[in-house]
Amino acid sequence: MTKLSDKKIRWICRHVVDIGDWDKSQMASHYGVSVRRVEQLVKSYRDTGQFPELKKNRRPKAPPLTREEKEVIDEVWEEKRFGARLLYKELKLRGFKIPLHKIHRYMVQTGKTVPNPNKQKKRKRCRYERKHSFSLVHGDWHRTTEDHPHAIIWLDDASRFILSGSEFEHATAANSIETFKDAISCASEYNGQIRDVNTDRGAQFFNNKGGKSQFQTFLECEGIHFIPSSRNNPQTNGKLERLWLEYDRHRWRFDAMDEFIQWYNHRMHGSLWMDIGECPAEAVVRKSQPGSLLGLFWRLHQ
Template identity: 25%
Template sequence: MSSKARLVITAVVVEKRPVAQVAREYGVSRSWVYELLARYRAEGDGAFRARSRRPKTSPRATPPETIEMVLELRKRLAGQGLDAGPDTIVWHLAHHQGVAISRATVHRILARHSQVVPTPAKRPKSSYLRFEATYPNECWQSDFTHHRLAGGAHVEIITWLDDHSRYALGVTAHHRVTAGIVAATFATAAAAHGFPASTLTDNGMVYTVRLASRRGGRTALEHELARRGITQKNSRPSHPTTCGKVERFQQTLKNWLRAQPHPPATIVELQALLHRFVETYNHQRPHRALAHRATPATAYTARPKAAPGADRTTDTHHRVRTDKIDKSGTVTLRVAGRLRHIGIGRPHSGTHVLLLTQDRHVRVIDAATGELLRELEIDLTRDYQPRHPPTPK
């Protein structure tokens, strides 16, 4: 357009040709020619530079106060280690400020103020095989992760998460997560929220022994799930995305812990922070994976809860183990995650035996003669199994 403008000005100013003739020859309006002449007389060669077509006023532009709220909310959420994406900002503005704004507008505001960090292209979400439980308590996921205290000590945090609602059922810190702690935290969560229909975990030894090189007794969790008719599911080895919901929860938790101004120095201080996070996560923070950006607490209470119902009467645990009776006349066997000491008698000290186990039912047989030395049902309330139960007083 600047070349045509020069031709028009040259034709009128230098060649002294009529405006009407020049306008007709170059296919422009006479008003534009007069406007160009006035601009040329006022600015000289500056009249040939390209002009912005942006309107002088934008009645539908986002108000400056809304832009300030978007940027302030972004800074505050990111500073707390929480999700600060456009969807979350839209939810907070609608629920707490009464401001209706689109996700695209929020994204443009963030990009204009250099609040968006470009990332490489990721795998499209449509390529993932996504699953979700239909009802609360239909499936619980669990996993534990490591965390370092301010003094450098390492602790572990175990989580129980509802698959349907992402509701955090229990998040506790321990010096080391053991099979007993797994069973205890599961019982605590079940006492508060009811027992689930199934569980989903990885293949860690604290959860299951099905992949152990030496097949031992069931863990305390495995025994409890079988006793209550709860289906136990485990991910395939080297497939952490199967338990992706609890893995993503742990990432959110770690981001939040790193954002705290005063890192915890003791496990008690860490547990207090975990309680704060769970309260915020369950009741205040919108979850992007839930419909209408609901909070996990809202989704957890919106539908009736599932309950255990699997028939696991035929799901028995068989094993054969060789051992030798010790000097005190006992042999040791792990049942329901704890060592049980079975009394056989001092006269059999040093005898090699076979232990034939089916869940709690145990038969102790002399490996050399085949003689049945003892047959019993393990009493789970005690570690020592006496030959003759004490007479009740």
């Protein structure tokens, strides 16, 4: 991307040479270019007395996507359903070198992605995450529409790994406890133990009238610390709220909830180790406590 235009070049020359109220380092910092580039422009203006201009044909246009490249993009997108950024990483890992801007333009043209202005703004909040797997688990109920069942998912904070999830006709405390027992069993398979749980203040999890709810009592018996989200602050449980967007987009392409969870856990995640295309199923092992990894190693080799 060109940082300077002919208008900006004229402005640089005037204020550095004619007016003298800016120095070269200030101008370079202001426009995000090197000091050497500003020196070149200033020298040319002083030597010729004319403002330097950009060459109209300085950079040839890159060729458009080939039919084979489009077919590869379509094939991988159909499998992973990524946006342009993650799709570029996935294609790169598979050995296809296709520029990101070409992928994005093609996906917009074919309706595979829709630009979201809200994502192009700077975030007001800083993302937090736990260092190790199973140190914090998020839980929440959700429903795509009134015609769909109530769904619950238990998501590991550090690795974004779905420990358990299911769909029911009604969202109840009993169903919350049963699915959380599955999450505990899943953590034990990785030789891990859930330490903290975060949910909203829904009646399935929290007693808003005082005292302890059925779910809170269960957690206390299991020795697990309960962290309810603040009122009217869904960002506390933001990782799972974001997962519900993926759920609404992709869940109904699968016959069962377990198939969706399997697909999600083995799909590259944008918040994990992008250089190797890490998925939640890989991150849950990498981010486990050293003691858990050692125990898991001995269990696998017995």
